[in-house]
Amino acid sequence: MKDLQPITFEGVDASKPLIIAGPCSAETEEQVLTTARELAGNGIKIFRAGIWKPRTKPGGFEGVGVEGLQWLKKVKEETGMFVSTEVATKQHVDAALEAGVNLLWIGARTSANPFAMQEIADALQDAGVDVPVLVKNPVNPDLELWIGAMQRIYNAGIRRIGAIHRGFSAYGKHLYRNLPQWHIPIELRRRMPQLPIICDPSHIGGKRELVASLSQQALDMGFDGLIIESHCDPDCAWSDKSQQVTPDVLNFILNTLVHRDATQSTESLTLLRQQIDGIDNELLEILNKRMRVSREIGQFKKEHRMPVLQAGRYDDIMQSRVKLAEDMGMSGDFMKKVLSAIHEESVRQQIEILNDRSK
Numbered sequence: 001m002k003d004l005q006p007i008t009f010e011g012v013d014a015s016k017p018l019i020i021a022g023p024c025s026a027e028t029e030e031q032v033l034t035t036a037r038e039l040a041g042n043g044i045k046i047f048r049a050g051i052w053k054p055r056t057k058p059g060g061f062e063g064v065g066v067e068g069l070q071w072l073k074k075v076k077e078e079t080g081m082f083v084s085t086e087v088a089t090k091q092h093v094d095a096a097l098e099a100g101v102n103l104l105w106i107g108a109r110t111s112a113n114p115f116a117m118q119e120i121a122d123a124l125q126d127a128g129v130d131v132p133v134l135v136k137n138p139v140n141p142d143l144e145l146w147i148g149a150m151q152r153i154y155n156a157g158i159r160r161i162g163a164i165h166r167g168f169s170a171y172g173k174h175l176y177r178n179l180p181q182w183h184i185p186i187e188l189r190r191r192m193p194q195l196p197i198i199c200d201p202s203h204i205g206g207k208r209e210l211v212a213s214l215s216q217q218a219l220d221m222g223f224d225g226l227i228i229e230s231h232c233d234p235d236c237a238w239s240d241k242s243q244q245v246t247p248d249v250l251n252f253i254l255n256t257l258v259h260r261d262a263t264q265s266t267e268s269l270t271l272l273r274q275q276i277d278g279i280d281n282e283l284l285e286i287l288n289k290r291m292r293v294s295r296e297i298g299q300f301k302k303e304h305r306m307p308v309l310q311a312g313r314y315d316d317i318m319q320s321r322v323k324l325a326e327d328m329g330m331s332g333d334f335m336k337k338v339l340s341a342i343h344e345e346s347v348r349q350q351i352e353i354l355n356d357r358s359k
Helices: 029-041 067-079 090-098 114-127 143-155 183-191 201-205 208-220 247-256 267-303 311-327 332-354
Strands: 018-022 046-048 082-086 103-106 133-136 161-165 197-199 225-229
Touching: 018 029, 018 247, 029 046, 029 067, 029 247, 046 067, 067 082, 090 114, 114 143, 133 143, 143 161, 143 183, 161 183, 183 197, 197 208, 201 208, 201 225, 208 225, 208 247, 267 332, 311 332
Parallel strands: 018 046, 018 225, 046 082, 082 103, 103 133, 133 161, 161 197, 197 225
Antiparallel strands: none
16 A cells, blocks of 8 residues: 555645544534534645444434435535535445545444455445545554554555544543544554544543543654544534534634644654664663563472462562653553563563473
């Protein structure tokens, strides 16, 4: 996927983050047009609205269907905005393209299903158009599944492809509706640096008061744009009302976001990165020394018929090291992850020694 093309639209400043905004769902013609007019008045160029809404359980609002596509056509005619919607089947793709939808996105439930992704890819290939397609991450944190979904779209001849990071589902109560797990889109960027990545702070946060901070965090990490849910009367929305903001509030959020200038001189940054590279090498050497000691301990345990795992010792190390890290200004959760990974590797190497009959 090295020949991907940028996702650009006539009249949209390509030097700034791509902004897509509109209601979670198209509910009525009046609601769609009112929201679109307000957004357009604030300078938003790309309008979003869900026409087909996959719901967790039957009986909920599942979208107005093809009728809503006519409302999107009126948005284009009246405001000059580009329009986008979610597709999940061949019928959705065909209807959206026939209605002149400018951009398609694929939801998290659909991107997790290779059969559904292939059906959409086949529909796009049959249509013979290179419409921009954004693919949301699957509901579960599976980077390979996410990449595979985009590869299917690429194999259909689409070259304007982007990823939408909307967080990952998790059981239980959390601050966020969907856990960000930022390391996953960061790894996606490392593996596919040419791929545009758009953040969906509405679905990550699940609460309108989290949209601004999540948007800023995404831009700070170099994301290429934002897709934000905005409704003319969010408290009366038929779906996801708690995470939608009014067009005026959205305008305030966007005007307060800081866009980092990637074109500034990076000479000083290069020197700092060189320091990081050197420190990383030192860390690897230290970890290698630690593993050598762990292997010696493993040999001792083997000779004295001792078990590898000693929970009391591990608990003591975890508590003391985490406390020390926190005293140094580091996150306790971060240090727990580091120590857990080091311990897991130490145990793995010691078990290898115990199972090696040649020693």
